[in-house]
Amino acid sequence: MKPALPAEGAPLPHTVSTAPFEPYAVEQMTAKQEQVFLASQWQLMWWKFRRHKLAVISGIVILLMYGAVAFCEFLAPYHYTTRNTDFIRAPRQELHFFHEGRLVGPFVYPYAQRLNMENLKREYDVDRTRPQPIRFFCRGDDYTFWGLVPGNLHLFCPPEGGTLFLLGSDRLGRDVLSRILYGGRISLSIGLLGVGVSFVLGVIIGGIAGYYGGRVDLIVQRLIEIVQSLPHIPLWLALASIMPPSWSPLLVYFGITIILGLMDWTGLARAVRSKLLSLREEDYVVAAQLMGAKPARIIGLHLIPGFMSHLIAAATITIPKTVLGETALSFLGLGLRPPITSWGVMLNESLNVNVVALYPWLLYPVIPVILIILAFNFLGDGLRDAADPYR
Template sequence: MAESSAAWSPEDNPPATAALATASQWRLMWWQFKKHRLAHACLYIAAALYLVALLADFIAPKDPGATSTRHTYAPPQSVSLFMRDDDGLRFLPHVTDYRVTIEPQAVRRVFVADESKPIPIGLFVRTAPYEFLGVVTLSHRLIGPLEAGKPFYLLGADRLGRDMLSRVIHGARVSLSIGLVGVAVSLVLGVVFGGVSGYYGGAVDDVIQRVIEFLKALPTIPLWMGLAAAIPATWSPLTVYFAVTVLISLIGWTSLAREVRGRFLSLKTEDFVASARLDGAPEMRVILRHMAPSFASHIIATLTLAIPSMILAETALSFLGIGLRAPVISWGVLLQEAQNVRAVASAPWLLLPGVAVVITVLAMNFLGDGLRDAADPYGG
């Protein structure tokens, strides 16, 4: 079969032998990662989730703490792009207002869409001033009703009439950041203890490995419950946030430490390590400057797979009431509303934070799988 005469492009095809031999480790990792199409797509999904979390103040239609007694458990409103009137069909993005009726048997309010009362919506609408990232005062939001004060609940409302969409978006900021902060703490603990264990060996290795085995043998939920019970009730929400992050990280670093230890055991006899020692480099410099970067891609892949575990741990702790608590908004705190079966039966949209958790965890897991495969560029 004749070979194609088209010029080779590393963006579209596997690299040629010469390019493969001269490419950097990160370039090889990127080529291999792009072969994993699902992981490649999940990279953009994860980036979009963190962008939404960062811009939550602007993207959320309302203040997540704003209540409305008239709209408790209001159902989600559907968005229509066109409206028919006397002039015919015209483009007008809108939602419909609610009409409240009383159900005689259950003696409860029922919200019905009132097609005769459309509520026009738009982008970059003017709202009450708010603090963006606590730094800049803005008076516009990404989306909302053009007329202030009109009901706008794309994902429904909770028992206090608070907008679920705004609360899910703001909850992403806490839940996703706990994953990053927790992984950062695990990175430091895992690389330091794992590196010291694998580099020195002997008694130091035995002590660190026994500590890791002890921590891994502890049942996590009872351990977290005991540690969370020790958090003073007088602490501020921000202090509790960091305390919960540290509690989650106390368990998360052990797997990374084992990974780093195994790599150090195989690397400490390599020529470049011996050269660094003979050159008089301090031992911590040899560990952190020469040995750890040589398998940085594997560390990144391991940490990416650890982020969903951190998010699930925070969600579980907050759902059980031993993690974050109101007024902090996280996906786990929001799911506490779903503990009431009667409330869920009448307002199933209270489970939407759980959907956000599932999407995030799946995206991060697929992304981590792709990075783990790409960390060994010559293996595929």
């Protein structure tokens, strides 16, 4: 039996219709959609980062702190070595604006010192009859800005013939606020330099392990495990204690920076290694190899820039560890030493419990340490979320 033929005018089976082609309707993108579609990776990261309010606030706090320590000579009312021997371990002077109901402006009340003969302790009485206005944009202690430009202009200065201890004074009569500002430059710069050392080591060692793989990767992984298995604090103490006491404060500064950087590269090296293991088989890497590109060029120009945002987030989280490491070493007397000052050197004066009980303002340097560590941690969380393509 023959199959039935199709009706007249109907298209034959398994043939292409000769009707004119009708294109699909294309939905037009809005201006905002087009902006997102054409945005670069850094723009997308910035838009996601702005939605992390806590990270944005932390970034502002970090910028303010680094800006303050960059101009500490101008912002500090005293030089960090200036001594007021008549006001040793003086409590902080409160800032006032009104005196007996009358607006005077920012001022402090002077101290009257007397010696308690029963316990031989210096006691300070506040003289509330003589308000002493604070001077602004005034000439004060001489300094050398960043060791280059001499000057003596300060944002605010003590009253004429008076003192200004907004956070008290230490055992030598030095202003605690001024020393916190000067010490912040050392502590915060050690964090950046230490992370720079660990960043270079982590990228180089992790890049070699991830690109070559095999036996090289095995050796690097065992090295990382050995370094991570060592207790950091005892190792810090051992390395810091072998530095000669005759070294200048500048050499000790760089020595502490290198020690802290040598201990924190392992986590970054693991991150770089895992990324390169997944990216080294991509077509553009094979094309670069076929064109004769050397491994250093492939790693530096083709692989590392592809996840630089992740490296920046990881480095941001590492900075507070370095700051805390320097503070711990200097606090224990094995890090930076006077005459150089840092937050850890200042906290070294509060080792005695009796001193802390009698003069609690000597613990004020711990406040910026806590603030900078929390700010960097929150900023790192925000950057890590912004750099994650799956969020």
